[in-house]
Amino acid sequence: MKLTHLFKYRASKQWQTYFKYLRYVFNDHAVLALFFLLGAAGLAYQSLWQTAVINIWTQLALVIVILLTFLIFKGPVNFTKPADATALLGDETSLRVMLKQATYYSMVVNGAIEGILILLLWPMIFRLFTHSILLVTAITIILVLLKILLTYLIARQQSKFENQENSKLVNWRRLIAAEENHQFVVLSFYNLFIDVPGITPRVKRQKWADLLINHWPGRQIPTTKLFVTAFIRRTQYIKLWLRLTVIGAGAAWFTTGWLQTILFLILLYLLVLQLIPLYDVHKHIVLNFLYPISDKQRLKAFQITILPWICMTIIFWLIIAFIATFNINLLLQNFLSLVLLGGILVFWYTEQKTIKSTQRRHTRAFTK
Amino acid sequence: MSLDIKNLSGGYGQLTVLKDISFVVPDGTLTALVGLNGSGKSTTINHVIGLLNPKQGSITLNGLSLTQQPVDYKAQIAYIPEQPVVYEELTLKEHLALTIATYHLDEKIAWQRANELLKTFRLDDKLTWFPTHFSKGMRQKVMIVMAFITDAKLFIIDEPFLGLDVIAVNDLLTLIDNRKKQGVTFLLTTHVLDTIDKHADQFVYLKDGQVAAQGAASDFVTLVPELAVDEG
Numbered sequence: 215m216k217l218t219h220l221f222k223y224r225a226s227k228q229w230q231t232y233f234k235y236l237r238y239v240f241n242d243h244a245v246l247a248l249f250f251l252l253g254a255a256g257l258a259y260q261s262l263w264q265t266a267v268i269n270i271w272t273q274l275a276l277v278i279v280i281l282l283t284f285l286i287f288k289g290p291v292n293f294t295k296p297a298d299a300t301a302l303l304g305d306e307t308s309l310r311v312m313l314k315q316a317t318y319y320s321m322v323v324n325g326a327i328e329g330i331l332i333l334l335l336w337p338m339i340f341r342l343f344t345h346s347i348l349l350v351t352a353i354t355i356i357l358v359l360l361k362i363l364l365t366y367l368i369a370r371q372q373s374k375f376e377n378q379e380n381s382k383l384v385n386w387r388r389l390i391a392a393e394e395n396h397q398f399v400v401l402s403f404y405n406l407f408i409d410v411p412g413i414t415p416r417v418k419r420q421k422w423a424d425l426l427i428n429h430w431p432g433r434q435i436p437t438t439k440l441f442v443t444a445f446i447r448r449t450q451y452i453k454l455w456l457r458l459t460v461i462g463a464g465a466a467w468f469t470t471g472w473l474q475t476i477l478f479l480i481l482l483y484l485l486v487l488q489l490i491p492l493y494d495v496h497k498h499i500v501l502n503f504l505y506p507i508s509d510k511q512r513l514k515a516f517q518i519t520i521l522p523w524i525c526m527t528i529i530f531w532l533i534i535a536f537i538a539t540f541n542i543n544l545l546l547q548n549f550l551s552l553v554l555l556g557g558i559l560v561f562w563y564t565e566q567k568t569i570k571s572t573q574r575r576h577t578r579a580f581t582k
Numbered sequence: 583m584s585l586d587i588k589n590l591s592g593g594y595g596q597l598t599v600l601k602d603i604s605f606v607v608p609d610g611t612l613t614a615l616v617g618l619n620g621s622g623k624s625t626t627i628n629h630v631i632g633l634l635n636p637k638q639g640s641i642t643l644n645g646l647s648l649t650q651q652p653v654d655y656k657a658q659i660a661y662i663p664e665q666p667v668v669y670e671e672l673t674l675k676e677h678l679a680l681t682i683a684t685y686h687l688d689e690k691i692a693w694q695r696a697n698e699l700l701k702t703f704r705l706d707d708k709l710t711w712f713p714t715h716f717s718k719g720m721r722q723k724v725m726i727v728m729a730f731i732t733d734a735k736l737f738i739i740d741e742p743f744l745g746l747d748v749i750a751v752n753d754l755l756t757l758i759d760n761r762k763k764q765g766v767t768f769l770l771t772t773h774v775l776d777t778i779d780k781h782a783d784q785f786v787y788l789k790d791g792q793v794a795a796q797g798a799a800s801d802f803v804t805l806v807p808e809l810a811v812d813e814g
Contacts, residue, residue: 506684
């Protein structure tokens with residue numbers, strides 16, 4: 215590999231990796247749920263579009279949604295690696311070229327994503343604001359250009375040392391950290407479905423949750439506390455729970471009838487499915503398997519850990535759905551469906567899914 | 583009452599590393615497991631702590647079979663790995679609390695013991711810290727403290743001195759000697775001949791996954807001359 219082709223090489227390598235993981239993700243039957251969810255979301259969007267009231271509040275809400283699109287997919291990639299700053303010290307020109315190309319690439323990708331997001335919002339823009347296609351197209355182009363500019367500014371800022379405006383030095387350490395951060399976000403997504411090697415967890419102290427951790431039910435099994443702590447302090451799990459609970463609340467507010475119930479069930483399934491990797495979160499820690507705890511106790515601890523979170527989610531969805539419709543029949547229908555599926559998922563499905571990993575653990579060992 | 587390894591063959595997946603090894607670690611002694619890199623020391627340890635399933639043979643500790651009574655068997659061992667790996671989301675205090683809970687130790691006595699050990703290894707002011715942010719040597723000390731607060735009957739220590747400062751090495755050796763006097767058994771892998779000479783009771787020398795020699799520690803130089811090189 216020539217150093218002049220660094221960008222091309224690393225970009226293609228990265229896409230190969232993403233596609234590899236994507237293939238694994240789409241192998242799972244979760245993909246069916248995702249497609250169904252997508253279809254249901256489309257139906258809900260259509261219904262919202264048909265019934266949306268045109269007033270200042272709905273217009274304001276749409277403006278906020280448009281502004282929110284600026285907050286996602288705004289960061290640039292730079293394809294740097296931790297070893298670059300020292301290993302390629304003798305040829306920084308190549309690295310600078312790669313950085314430049316990576317910035318252009320990010321501008322195009324982020325701009326395209328912004329365009330797609332705004333296109334998805336076009337029906338609502340037409341309904342709530344204007345019927346002029348020229349005006350909406352112009353706004354879309356402006357928003358895409360602004361996103362491109364934002365990406366460029368962030369990329370430029372990342373490469374500089376703080377308070378050293380006149381220096382031509384590139385802050386490689388900061389760029390490397392930014393790239394690692396970017397990779398972490400992408401790989402964390404895959405990690406929710408499959409085991410992505412080498413991903414370093416992010417841990418936050420979350421002092422506010424100490425009381426919760428220390429008073430969680432089932433503390434007689436020591437691993438319960440360990441799982442609960444991991445759930446809260448490894449931010450990916452609590453964020454996942456929060457995200458899907460909020461999405462479900464959205465479904466509770468904007469949909470009704472069987473569509474709502476089915477959406478709840480799919481979201482609940484996705485929630486449990488994505489929480490199952492928590493069971494294996496300590497598999498790289500040799501001590502975890504030395505503790506005199508049986509596989510049965512370990513599974514029970516895991517179930518005790520996720521059950522209250524699932525219950526909180528179900529209760530929250532039921533309350534929102536009831537406030538939105540005041541329909542007792544629908545409340546009962548949702549309650550029975552969610553409790554039944556929740557029970558199956560937490561007590562049966564988790565066992566089925568974790569049996570494999572337990573078997574794997576018994577045939578492999580630590581090389582460390 | 584001891585660790586008894588009989589005709590053990592094992593390894594990783596299809597790969598057989600250990601070929602019919604047998605040795606006994608008698609109660610209240612320190613057995614040094616020695617051998618060159620790749621000789622099967624870590625594989626033996628992985629089998630003894632139950633991270634690998636034997637292909638043949640048996641491992642028993644005080645009459646308990648690893649494969650038949652794994653939970654009771656594991657309750658009797660403490661392990662200090664070569665590479666300290668800690669829970670990313672737990673503080674030092676929470677690591678110790680987890681060990682106390684899993685080994686069902688008396689909290690008061692265990693914490694008293696933990697405080698003494700923390701002081702010895704100069705970690706007493708870092709209870710609320712996350713060990714994942716510690717240096718390798720400090721993480722190794724965490725592993726040592728976690729192991730030594732238990733009442734384990736058998737301590738398995740894999741290359742214990744890597745990354746430790748000289749004071750910590752001495753402290754660890756003192757701890758080992760004291761526990762040994764109380765009847766605790768040790769299986770320790772090491773490349774440091776001085777440790778075998780001064781602290782071990784017997785040695786087992788592994789070569790190509792087989793026991794090439796074993797005997798009293800005092801006979802090590804005679805029985806394994808190829809490893810008895812001057813450490814100078």
